[in-house]
Amino acid sequence: MTEPTRASRPSAARAATIADRCDELAAVTSMEGGIRRVYLSAEHARANTIAAGWMEQAGLRTWQDAAGNLHGRVAALGADGDPRPVLLVGSHLDTVVDAGRYDGIVGVLMGIALVELLGGRVHDLPFAIQVVAFSDEEGTRFGKALLGSSAVAGVWNDAWWDLVDGDGTTLRDAFTAFGLDPARVGEAAVDAGSLAGYLEAHIEQGPFLDRSGQALGVVTSIAAARRFSVEVVGEARHAGGTPYEMRHDALLGAAEVALAVERTCVAEQHIGTVGTMTVEPGAVNVIPGHARLSVDLRGEFDGGRDRVWDALVAEFDRIADRRGLTITPTEVHAAPAVFCAPRLMDAVRTGIRATGEPTPPELFSKAGHDAMSLGLVTDVAMLFLRNPDGISHHPDEFVSVADIALGLDALVAAVEALAAAEVGP
Numbered sequence: 310m311t312e313p314t315r316a317s318r319p320s321a322a323r324a325a326t327i328a329d330r331c332d333e334l335a336a337v338t339s340m341e342g343g344i345r346r347v348y349l350s351a352e353h354a355r356a357n358t359i360a361a362g363w364m365e366q367a368g369l370r371t372w373q374d375a376a377g378n379l380h381g382r383v384a385a386l387g388a389d390g391d392p393r394p395v396l397l398v399g400s401h402l403d404t405v406v407d408a409g410r411y412d413g414i415v416g417v418l419m420g421i422a423l424v425e426l427l428g429g430r431v432h433d434l435p436f437a438i439q440v441v442a443f444s445d446e447e448g449t450r451f452g453k454a455l456l457g458s459s460a461v462a463g464v465w466n467d468a469w470w471d472l473v474d475g476d477g478t479t480l481r482d483a484f485t486a487f488g489l490d491p492a493r494v495g496e497a498a499v500d501a502g503s504l505a506g507y508l509e510a511h512i513e514q515g516p517f518l519d520r521s522g523q524a525l526g527v528v529t530s531i532a533a534a535r536r537f538s539v540e541v542v543g544e545a546r547h548a549g550g551t552p553y554e555m556r557h558d559a560l561l562g563a564a565e566v567a568l569a570v571e572r573t574c575v576a577e578q579h580i581g582t583v584g585t586m587t588v589e590p591g592a593v594n595v596i597p598g599h600a601r602l603s604v605d606l607r608g609e610f611d612g613g614r615d616r617v618w619d620a621l622v623a624e625f626d627r628i629a630d631r632r633g634l635t636i637t638p639t640e641v642h643a644a645p646a647v648f649c650a651p652r653l654m655d656a657v658r659t660g661i662r663a664t665g666e667p668t669p670p671e672l673f674s675k676a677g678h679d680a681m682s683l684g685l686v687t688d689v690a691m692l693f694l695r696n697p698d699g700i701s702h703h704p705d706e707f708v709s710v711a712d713i714a715l716g717l718d719a720l721v722a723a724v725e726a727l728a729a730a731e732v733g734p
């Protein structure tokens with residue numbers, strides 16, 4: 310029997326369907342001319358309904374959990390009728406503002422296609438497969454990222470209920486408006502003892518694979534992250550009449566904060582970004598009296614990231630003293646570095662080798678992922694797909710159908726390798 314060509318393999322047709330479904334979900338947006346789909350919104354509900362339909366077509370039994378994540382499970386019971394360990398496979402359906410159409414989404418759809426490609430073999434695995442579409446990875450609405458997967462990992466923090474979105478709606482009220490009960494969020498937590506691990510496929514969101522000319526990569530670890538909202542308070546005064554020595558310009562203080570973030574992170578080989586800044590009162594002839602900006606800080610290890618943050622805070626204090634300002638950072642998100650589990654990385658390596666790549670590249674993820682939350686309760690691993698030019702969090706974000714097909718072949722082979730390793734020789 311001859312080997313089917315790449316294009317005629319079942320994964321090629323599934324990959325084309327995944328690309329079409331990414332287009333379909335891209336239309337579920339709250340933003341004119343772009344993609345924005347945030348936690349606990351009408352678009353979140355719509356995306357869950359659409360994805361649940363695809364899961365059911367693939368034979369998965371679906372439900373939405375107490376934090377708005379969508380799940381679909383197959384082969385839940387073993388031949389003896391007892392529940393089997395559960396291999397979670399997933400990613401997220403929420404987006405940043407003016408997003409691309411593949412970040413997170415392609416990983417969820419690959420989980421569904423994995424089940425389709427396994428077909429009847431899914432019942433021969435030593436674990437059930439549960440595809441999860443996490444509801445909030447990006448933190449676009451409330452600033453705190455990984456809300457959906459934190460609920461599933463059972464690490465929900467009640468302090469988050471008072472987080473507010475840009476319209477002043479609290480997370481608690483948004484839960485209720487979505488039809489969820491804040492008092493029941495704990496029910497979204499999985500029983501860690503029932504898990505066989507978590508696998509996530511995701512586009513790379515950087516240029517490493519593209520530059521190395523390889524379609525797929527094995528993730529070794531995910532960057533430690535912290536996010537802050539920094540308030541800069543000065544004094545609003547007349548733009549004409551106020552001499553320079555009397556000014557306490559909050560915008561100029563905020564600009565110095567942003568430059569300090571870049572300078573310190575470059576020197577310390579970390580990654581820091583100021584992604585938002587607002588200035589008040591916001592008039593052409595008034596010195597800004599108030600500014601607020603975000604700082605997103607990432608590093609390979611928690612300790613290094615925290616030392617860089619301490620150095621930044623000392624720098625902010627110097628800026629505040631020199632300009633007569635008050636600069637107050639508030640932490641809105643923190644996630645420790647997560648190291649992928651050797652046994653799952655081995656399975657992903659085997660999966661990539663099965664696609665014809667003898668030496669799968671390995672890389673550290675500077676982007677955050679739902680695997681960070683799951684890594685607190687179970688073994689995790691990630692398969693990265695080439696992202697041409699590395700552009701992501703932008704409408705030009707892309708992954709080719711051919712690379713999705715390779716990713717599917719690798720994912721199926723990885724799950725089979727994991728099953729073989731669990732069952733033993």
Ligand code: GLV
Pocket residue numbers: 446447675676677678
């Ligand atoms: C999510 O994509 C993040 O890395 O912030």
Ligand code: MN
Pocket residue numbers: 401412413446511677678
């Ligand atoms: Mn993502």
Ligand code: MN
Pocket residue numbers: 405412447702
């Ligand atoms: Mn993202």
